[in-house]
Amino acid sequence: MILLQLGVDGLLLGAVYALFSSGLTLIWGMMNVVNFAHGDFVMVAMYVAFFAFTLLGVGPIVFVPLAAITLFGLGVLVYVALVRHVMRGPMLAQIISTFGLALFLRYAALWLFSANFVSLPDTLVGGVYDLGGLRLSASHLLAGATALVLTLGMHLLLTRTDLGSRMLAVSEDRTAAALVGIRPDPMQALAWGIGAASTGVAGALIALFFYVSPEVGNSFTLLAFVTVCLGGFGSVPGALLAGLAIGVIQSISAYFLGPATKDVAVYALFVLLLWVRPQGLLGRA
Amino acid sequence: MLLEAKGIIKTFGSFRAVDEADLTLQEHELIGLIGPNGAGKSTFFNCLAGDALPDGGSIRFRDREITRMAPHDRARLGLARTFQVPIVFDGMTVRENVMVGAFLRRPHRHAAAAKADEVLAFTGLAEQADQPVTTLGTPGRKRLEIARALASEPTVLLLDEALAGLTSAEVETAIALVRRIHESGITLIVVEHIMEVIHRLTQRVIVFQQGRVLAEGSPADVTADPRVIEAYLGRRAGRHRP
Amino acid sequence: MKNFPRVLLIAAAAALVAAPFLTGNPFYQRIAALTALAAISASAWNLIGGYGGQVSFGHSVYFGIGAYASLLAYTKLGVPPIAGAPLGVLASFALSVIVGLPSFRLRGHYFSMATIAIAALAEVLVTNWGFAGGAIGLMGPASPRSLADLLFRSALPYYALFVAVLASLLGFTYLMQRGRMGFYLRALGSGERAAESLGVPIRRYKLYALLVSGAFTSLAGSLYAVMVGFIDPGSGFGILVSVNMVVMSALGGAGTLFGPLVGAIILVPLEETTNALLGGGSSGAAYVVYGAIIMLIARFSPGGLAQWWPLLSGKGRRGAA
Numbered sequence: 001m002i003l004l005q006l007g008v009d010g011l012l013l014g015a016v017y018a019l020f021s022s023g024l025t026l027i028w029g030m031m032n033v034v035n036f037a038h039g040d041f042v043m044v045a046m047y048v049a050f051f052a053f054t055l056l057g058v059g060p061i062v063f064v065p066l067a068a069i070t071l072f073g074l075g076v077l078v079y080v081a082l083v084r085h086v087m088r089g090p091m092l093a094q095i096i097s098t099f100g101l102a103l104f105l106r107y108a109a110l111w112l113f114s115a116n117f118v119s120l121p122d123t124l125v126g127g128v129y130d131l132g133g134l135r136l137s138a139s140h141l142l143a144g145a146t147a148l149v150l151t152l153g154m155h156l157l158l159t160r161t162d163l164g165s166r167m168l169a170v171s172e173d174r175t176a177a178a179l180v181g182i183r184p185d186p187m188q189a190l191a192w193g194i195g196a197a198s199t200g201v202a203g204a205l206i207a208l209f210f211y212v213s214p215e216v217g218n219s220f221t222l223l224a225f226v227t228v229c230l231g232g233f234g235s236v237p238g239a240l241l242a243g244l245a246i247g248v249i250q251s252i253s254a255y256f257l258g259p260a261t262k263d264v265a266v267y268a269l270f271v272l273l274l275w276v277r278p279q280g281l282l283g284r285a
Numbered sequence: 286m287l288l289e290a291k292g293i294i295k296t297f298g299s300f301r302a303v304d305e306a307d308l309t310l311q312e313h314e315l316i317g318l319i320g321p322n323g324a325g326k327s328t329f330f331n332c333l334a335g336d337a338l339p340d341g342g343s344i345r346f347r348d349r350e351i352t353r354m355a356p357h358d359r360a361r362l363g364l365a366r367t368f369q370v371p372i373v374f375d376g377m378t379v380r381e382n383v384m385v386g387a388f389l390r391r392p393h394r395h396a397a398a399a400k401a402d403e404v405l406a407f408t409g410l411a412e413q414a415d416q417p418v419t420t421l422g423t424p425g426r427k428r429l430e431i432a433r434a435l436a437s438e439p440t441v442l443l444l445d446e447a448l449a450g451l452t453s454a455e456v457e458t459a460i461a462l463v464r465r466i467h468e469s470g471i472t473l474i475v476v477e478h479i480m481e482v483i484h485r486l487t488q489r490v491i492v493f494q495q496g497r498v499l500a501e502g503s504p505a506d507v508t509a510d511p512r513v514i515e516a517y518l519g520r521r522a523g524r525h526r527p
Numbered sequence: 528m529k530n531f532p533r534v535l536l537i538a539a540a541a542a543l544v545a546a547p548f549l550t551g552n553p554f555y556q557r558i559a560a561l562t563a564l565a566a567i568s569a570s571a572w573n574l575i576g577g578y579g580g581q582v583s584f585g586h587s588v589y590f591g592i593g594a595y596a597s598l599l600a601y602t603k604l605g606v607p608p609i610a611g612a613p614l615g616v617l618a619s620f621a622l623s624v625i626v627g628l629p630s631f632r633l634r635g636h637y638f639s640m641a642t643i644a645i646a647a648l649a650e651v652l653v654t655n656w657g658f659a660g661g662a663i664g665l666m667g668p669a670s671p672r673s674l675a676d677l678l679f680r681s682a683l684p685y686y687a688l689f690v691a692v693l694a695s696l697l698g699f700t701y702l703m704q705r706g707r708m709g710f711y712l713r714a715l716g717s718g719e720r721a722a723e724s725l726g727v728p729i730r731r732y733k734l735y736a737l738l739v740s741g742a743f744t745s746l747a748g749s750l751y752a753v754m755v756g757f758i759d760p761g762s763g764f765g766i767l768v769s770v771n772m773v774v775m776s777a778l779g780g781a782g783t784l785f786g787p788l789v790g791a792i793i794l795v796p797l798e799e800t801t802n803a804l805l806g807g808g809s810s811g812a813a814y815v816v817y818g819a820i821i822m823l824i825a826r827f828s829p830g831g832l833a834q835w836w837p838l839l840s841g842k843g844r845r846g847a848a
Contacts, residue, residue, distance in 0.1 A: 034636040086825050093829035095582045095639050100821025107811035225640050267648040274641045275629045360726035372721035374714045385714040388707045389726035
């Protein structure tokens with residue numbers, strides 16, 4: 001029973017990981033750029049949710065879309081002002097650019113909001129459902145279900161729509177896409193916007209049950225890396241499966257080995273994965 | 286026998302890019318490797334250079350088994366290559382780029398610099414020696430790649446489309462350079478698209494199609510072969526300059 | 528006449544090195560010592576991250592190993608902290624071989640991601656390692672038992688020590704840069720396939736660079752612990768320790784001889800002043816500035832300041848080689 005409980009908890013958490021990781025994998029797959037500030041995007045979204053509630057008094061129906069819109073803007077801005085200029089430059093510039101962004105966001109938040117942990121009230125999405133001994137908290141359920149739907153939605157957007165096929169065309173071959181009249185730049189800006197917006201939704205959902213602090217992003221960045229690496233670089237379905245798996249691993253290892261080890265297990269898994277299969281577990285060879 | 290490849294197989298997923306291809310190379314030869322796009326000649330070339338590991342077959346070089354040997358060890362044995370799309374070392378001058386090659390056999394800075402200057406003069410890049418490498422255009426970069434490889438003092442030089450994308454005047458210069466390299470005693474394999482170049486330059490040609498060796502022989506014989514005409518020249522006839 | 532700027536530069540450098548001895552202000556002396564220390568680890572990072580182009584965000588692990596080696600040697604064996612430095616260097620060698628070598632299969636972003644994860648892993652492990660003080664960390668000697676404890680009231684002896692270590696590191700870097708190893712590192716940093724095709728044994732040269740880089744970073748950690756007399760998981764293994772090395776190298780010019788030193792000379796005093804002006808060291812204001820600097824460098828001048836001033840590269844004017 002406890003395993004089932006841990007499994008379900010892990011899956012619900014994992015669905016949220018899947019959502020913000022699919023934002024990372026989208027950008028990565030499309031332009032081979034790694035966003036080292038990805039977890040800090042999650043952090044920004046969490047603060048958007050927190051301040052929307054405390055200052056405007058609005059609930060998740062409003063602050064989740066608000067976080068999505070804010071992060072969409074942030075994503076496009078980062079692409080236009082920074083990434084676009086460095087992505088074909090020296091490797092050092094590519095790598096440190098978003099790393100600098102991560103520092104900037106993290107410590108700007110620390111400076112503005114202080115290092116204190118804050119959180120939304122438990123009662124915002126309260127209640128616990130009891131299904132024959134299996135306890136499901138409403139906030140986790142809401143977050144997990146929304147994330148699952150949106151991750152699948154992102155997959156459908158990429159595979160079933162005209163916009164999606166244009167974006168994929170750019171990711172396959174920029175030059176060829178340009179030749180058939182698809183301008184790569186707006187497509188890539190859009191990818192950054194969509195990737196960041198999905199991260200925004202995920203961040204706002206996580207804020208329902210997780211504390212908010214400026215430094216929370218660091219572990220989310222690493223979680224997203226592990227998820228993307230496990231799921232195959234650039235694959236949304238891969239990120240979904242991997243996110244769910246990592247949620248379960250975390251939840252089980254935290255229960256049996258103590259909370260301190262839940263990150264150890266995931267980071268160690270990541271390093272081993274990179275060493276053994278640099279192209280990702282489900283990725284193309 | 287200087288270089289010998291037997292039954293080379295290279296697959297990508299279920300696709301056999303190279304399907305039991307053979308090649309032999311005698312000392313002081315200059316041979317050509319041609320074939321339509323996707324014929325597997327580049328993959329085969331990469332197997333020879335060590336950038337791709339074959340899934341079957343064996344390669345011997347100077348009586349040593351090198352099938353799975355790393356590229357840098359092949360370079361040490363005397364097998365050098367250039368790339369289809371030149372890879373230059375940004376942030377270095379032209380001379381410094383060439384010195385990287387020269388250091389292979391001359392560990393001391395001054396000896397390496399002297400070798401680099403010698404090669405730069407030989408390849409006609411002496412005037413650009415002190416420029417940042419990023420100032421070179423495509424023809425210059427292609428020549429620099431050749432210079433860098435020569436500085437490593439190879440026995441065999443593999444040229445991957447060293448003449449592609451050049452204007453006809455530049456092609457003439459490049460052909461002259463390849464001839465001088467050959468005359469200096471280096472054995473060459475030249476992968477090319479342009480039939481005319483192969484015709485003028487090489488003594489022996491190997492034609493690739495669908496991962497296999499379709500024909501082999503003197504340029505004149507090969508271009509007279511009806512299978513080759515169909516597979517290759519038929520499609521390229523329009524580009525064949527008189 | 529051609530040598531005139533070089534003579535001037537040497538004179539200016541000598542004046543700069545001597546300046547802390549001339550000022551009587553302990554605040555400036557302390558900043559000078561911290562600058563020299565930061566320059567050691569940044570210059571050490573520069574060997575693999577700048578010349579070799581392998582952007583490590585995990586060098587904090589080496590720094591932490593050195594720092595902990597010193598204070599573990601003191602707390603567990605009772606020897607002067609500096610005696611732990613050689614142990615730290617040995618541990619750094621082991622780390623380079625066991626963890627660094629397999630990571631070198633990864634290129635570009637992938638390598639950097641692995642280093643972040645390794646550093647995060649190390650920080651969590653040390654925080655949960657009771658023997659090494661856990662989350663609280665370790666203290667050095669409270670008062671000097673002998674001269675070997677290297678416990679001084681003034682920052683000047685530390686400054687002299689750090690400058691000596693820095694000078695030997697820069698001396699090594701200068702010789703390396705001129706010789707085969709420097710060429711090979713720069714080549715593999717900008718084009719691995721091409722370098723390999725020219726006979727450069729990629730992994731071996733990366734390992735050479737990492738061994739030296741890790742050893743000096745570990746030494747910097749030991750020196751830090753000796754001077755400050757305290758270490759905890761954050762100040763030893765935290766990501767910000769790596770950030771300092773990266774930002775200083777990138778600002779001054781990664782892959783240049785004096786770039787990291789120039790970066791340190793600009794940033795350490797800047798950090799002290801911003802923290803003094805905008806609130807204590809924990810406010811993070813300095814790192815907002817660092818983040819902005821990193822983005823601006825990446826966006827506008829990937830070669831750092833050295834892009835504008837070739838003398839920084841340690842080559843002076845390009846002439847006959």
